[in-house]
Every structure is written in C-alpha cells, then in structure tokens.
Amino acid sequence: MVTNKQRLGVGLAHSKLILIGEHSVVYQKPAIALPFEAVFSEVKVEPSNGAVTLASHFYNGKLAQLPDKLQGLRHVIEKACYINQQPVKDFKLTLTSTIPIGRGLGSSASIAASLARGIFDYFKKELSLSVLRELVDVSETYAHGTPSGIDREAVISDEPVWFIKGQAVESIEVKEPLNIIVADTGRIGDTHAAVSAVNARRQSEPEVTNQLLEDLEKLTENARTLLKTGDLKALGHVLTTSHEKLKALGVSDEGLDRYVDISLSNGAVGAKLTGGGRGGCMIALTASTEQALAVEQALLKAGAKETWYIQLTNGVKTDEKNSTCTHEYRSY
Numbered sequence: 563m564v565t566n567k568q569r570l571g572v573g574l575a576h577s578k579l580i581l582i583g584e585h586s587v588v589y590q591k592p593a594i595a596l597p598f599e600a601v602f603s604e605v606k607v608e609p610s611n612g613a614v615t616l617a618s619h620f621y622n623g624k625l626a627q628l629p630d631k632l633q634g635l636r637h638v639i640e641k642a643c644y645i646n647q648q649p650v651k652d653f654k655l656t657l658t659s660t661i662p663i664g665r666g667l668g669s670s671a672s673i674a675a676s677l678a679r680g681i682f683d684y685f686k687k688e689l690s691l692s693v694l695r696e697l698v699d700v701s702e703t704y705a706h707g708t709p710s711g712i713d714r715e716a717v718i719s720d721e722p723v724w725f726i727k728g729q730a731v732e733s734i735e736v737k738e739p740l741n742i743i744v745a746d747t748g749r750i751g752d753t754h755a756a757v758s759a760v761n762a763r764r765q766s767e768p769e770v771t772n773q774l775l776e777d778l779e780k781l782t783e784n785a786r787t788l789l790k791t792g793d794l795k796a797l798g799h800v801l802t803t804s805h806e807k808l809k810a811l812g813v814s815d816e817g818l819d820r821y822v823d824i825s826l827s828n829g830a831v832g833a834k835l836t837g838g839g840r841g842g843c844m845i846a847l848t849a850s851t852e853q854a855l856a857v858e859q860a861l862l863k864a865g866a867k868e869t870w871y872i873q874l875t876n877g878v879k880t881d882e883k884n885s886t887c888t889h890e891y892r893s894y
C-alpha cells in the first residue's frame with residue numbers, strides 16, 4: 563500500500579527549437595519546431611502540510627507569494643488542482659530546469675508542461691493532451707501575451723512538428739539525420755518586444771513586411787519538402803535565407819548575425835537565429851558530425867556562452883558524447 567509519505571508525482575518536459583517559421587507563424591503561416599532534449603525541466607510533487615510551496619533556483623517560498631512575473635505558474639498549478647478536484651494545499655513542488663531563460667528555447671512552456679504533468683502524476687490522474695495544452699496555454703498567455711502556440715506544441719511533442727496556429731499539429735518526416743549545433747549568445751532576447759516590433763512594421767510598412775512574411779512561409783514549405791527528400795545542402799540554404807528575412811524584419815541583432823557568419827565560414831550548410839531573436843540562441847545545420855564539432859568550436863571561440871550538438875533523425879537524439887556544455891547554465 564502506498565502511504566501518504568511515499569506519494570510522489572514527477573513531471574518532465576524537454577525544451578524546443580524552431581527550425582524555421584518563427585515570427586511568420588504569428589500570422590497564420592507554418593513553422594517547423596523540433597523537440598530539444600539536451601535541456602529540460604523536471605517537477606517533483608510531494609506531500610507537505612499546509613500551504614503549497616515551490617522550490618526552484620528562481621523562487622523559493624509559498625505559491626501565494628509568487629512575484630507578478632511568475633503568476634502564470636501559479637495559475638497552472640491552481641487550474642491543475644481544480645481539474646483534479648483537489649484543494650491547493652498539502653503538497654510541495656520542487657522544480658529543476660536546465661533550460662536557459664529568454665533564449666528562444668521554450669523555457670516557460672516546458673516548465674508549465676512539467677508542472678502540469680507532475681501534479682497529475684501526484685494525484686494519479688491521466689493527463690490528456692487537450693488538458694495539457696490548455697494548462698500550458700495558461701502560463702504562455704501570461705508569459706507572452708498572445709503566443710502562436712508553437713512553444714506549447716513543441717515542448718509536448720517528441721517529434722518534429724509542422725505547426726500552423728489554430729490547426730492540428732502534424733508530425734513531419736526527416737529523411738537524413740540533421741546535425742545541428744545550437745549556440746547561446748548568453749543574451750536574453752525579448753520575444754514580446756520582437757513580436758510587437760514586427761506587428762508595428764506591418765502597420766507602418768505593410769507591403770514590404772507582408773512580403774517578408776510570405777517569403778518566410780514559402781521557405782518553410784520548402785524546408786518541409788527538403789527534410790523529406792533529405793537534401794541537406796538545399797535545406798541549409800533555405801535556413802540561411804530565412805535568417806536574412808528575419809534580419810530584414812528587424813528581429814536579429816549583430817551578435818546573432820556574427821554567429822551565423824562564423825557558422826557558415828566554418829562549414830555549416832546553413833545557419834539562422836531560432837525563436838524570438840534579438841539575443842537568445844541560433845542554430846547551425848551541418849552535413850556531418852565532424853563539421854558540427856568544427857562549427858561548435860568556432861562558435862565557442864567567438865564567445866558563445868553555451869553550445870549543444872544534437873543529431874536529429876525522425877525523433878530527436880542528443881549525442882551526449884559530443885555534446886559540449888562548457889559554461890554554467892543560467893536557468894529558470
């Protein structure tokens with residue numbers, strides 16, 4: 563018999579990468595996202611008398627006293643309890659996350675998903691995908707205002723996904739393994755500001771901005787075809803072109819552009835920012851493990867705060883042997 567003392571709920575969720583289609587996805591265009599398992603969040607739920615507490619490296623204390631910017635998490639926890647018809651008391655949450663915040667890796671969505679999974683596991687209730695989506699949305703709306711929903715889908719899926727706002731998500735085919743280096747500039751991006759800036763540009767320069775969004779749509783469609791046929795060189799070109807379009811939209815910055823250039827001059831077949839931009843992370847696609855490691859070294863030499871190497875087939879695999887994590891995580 564399981565006693566109250568032994569009761570434990572555990573929830574896990576990986577982070578995500580947007581391969582292509584960020585920003586244009588906000589305007590009903592498609593995007594492709596990949597699960598990124600090298601960094602993840604984990605929540606443990608255990609019995610504890612009285613008020614619910616959260617222990618994490620960004621907050622330690624009572625749920626009721628969470629600061630404003632973390633209210634989204636409180637709402638996820640309260641809603642998860644409500645759905646389970648349980649009072650919000652007599653348990654404690656311990657959250658660990660290796661996902662750097664504000665780097666376009668889906669930290670807030672991943673944390674919301676691991677909280678929801680942990681609480682449902684604790685109450686021994688099955689968590690349907692639709693309820694999980696609903697709970698992650700609660701937090702994402704707090705964190706980002708009006709998110710497209712791509713972060714939510716990417717952190718709950720173990721497969722690369724084709725995402726269009728408001729439509730059912732599709733898994734996509736990846737014929738050849740993708741060798742990808744992810745590099746963190748170490749600078750926090752501001753997705754909210756970047757999304758607002760694109761929206762403002764649509765008002766002030768509608769023609770040129772809408773053209774850029776349409777270009778991104780076409781590039782994303784091409785990327786899907788190239789993933790299916792396995793033409794990595796052409797895919798790389800599509801990714802680099804999409805970076806140029808994002809730059810023209812005003813969501814890149816000098817640091818990201820520099821890492822893209824360094825990746826290309828060190829053998830990457832394509833490179834681009836990933837996520838909201840204006841800081842955060844970039845990705846470089848290479849044709850082999852050797853090339854990936856050469857690009858990774860060049861990016862570290864150029865000052866990347868942290869890099870990861872992933873090899874993606876039809877799912878995502880992290881090659882831990884080769885994964886280089888040289889710097890301390892700054893996590894949320």
Ligand code: PMV
Pocket residue numbers: 580583584585586587588665666667668706708709710711712713753757836837838839
């Ligand atoms: O959370 P981020 O930084 O990965 O940005 C998500 C992608 C955007 O297209 C920029 C915003 C959105 O809501 O889709």
